[in-house]
């Protein structure tokens with residue numbers, strides 16, 4: 573059985589589990605003989621090994637599974653002393669006494685750094701403040717950034733970080749981008765409300781300008797990227813390196829193409845996945861449907877397609893994000909004053925606001941300095957969307 577390595581991880585995992593289901597069934601039908609299959613089995617003297625066709629695979633080092641779990645294998649043998657973060661072709665895994673611990677969520681380290689783990693797997697889409705038993709840490713794209721000093725946020729608030737770690741002893745004031753913050757026990761005294769700014773349809777000609785504004789205030793946002801302006805693909809890498817969340821929107825953004833059928837949709841999705849992973853080195857699990865999940869334009873091309881796609885997304889381990897505040901920059905609002913008014917009024921009505929914006933609109937990007945400054949001065953916290961975190965789902969209407 574071939575596992576296509578060019579496929580995305582969820583497909584790979586599915587293929588892997590299917591492959592291993594088959595192996596288990598084969599082994600059972602042969603009376604647990606590993607002679608004609610690959611499996612992690614006991615080889616005596618308390619040792620377990622990855623055995624293929626009756627031989628220990630001494631050339632293999634990685635993570636392998638059997639019916640009892642996933643195991644750290646070194647030179648063919650399960651290493652029961654392995655503790656930390658180890659990788660195979662499907663991801664990076666948290667290993668405890670040789671076995672992947674799928675119950676672990678926290679921060680664990682290996683020789684390459686400290687990593688945010690969610691359910692046993694390194695979460696490369698984690699951005700913000702995360703904790704383990706040693707403290708609270710600033711995480712950028714799944715990795716603790718020990719070089720960072722400044723503010724960073726999580727669901728509990730906005731925190732002062734010193735060399736990657738939340739400094740709960742910090743009191744007084746802190747200034748950034750002309751905004752003054754009051755700190756108490758390392759925490760910014762805010763209004764308890766969170767804004768998730770999201771920018772769709774780029775990267776494009778105004779994205780660089782936007783990145784500079786975000787950098788000035790040190791806030792992180794979420795980009796739902798496309799390939800509509802291929803010459804700006806490099807901005808995906810810039811967004812990623814700056815610690816923003818890079819999520820997937822669409823390759824073509826052509827409703828007639830993507831909503832023709834479910835397979836047409838996922839084909840377009842995979843093309844965009846490839847563009848993103850080329851720029852960032854990672855696959856994404858967060859995305860937004862063109863037009864949102866409640867769009868009705870898709871009815872014209874395929875009846876019921878949104879109902880099927882929203883269901884399939886969950887099965888694939890993907891999460892889609894709609895919005896509860898609309899800047900209306902793809903609607904009738906075409907001035908920066910209008911964008912500022914729509915956002916500032918909108919976010920006042922929610923404890924958590926996912927704000928729809930488009931970084932392909934000059935008037936939106938031009939509104940951001942004023943909008944962000946207003947929000948920070950009024951105690952709002954900015955965060956990136958996170959897998960498993962806050963999301964808004966509109967009502968599917970097709």
Ligand SMILES: [Zn+2]
Nearest residue numbers: 772773862863
């Ligand atoms: Zn869009």
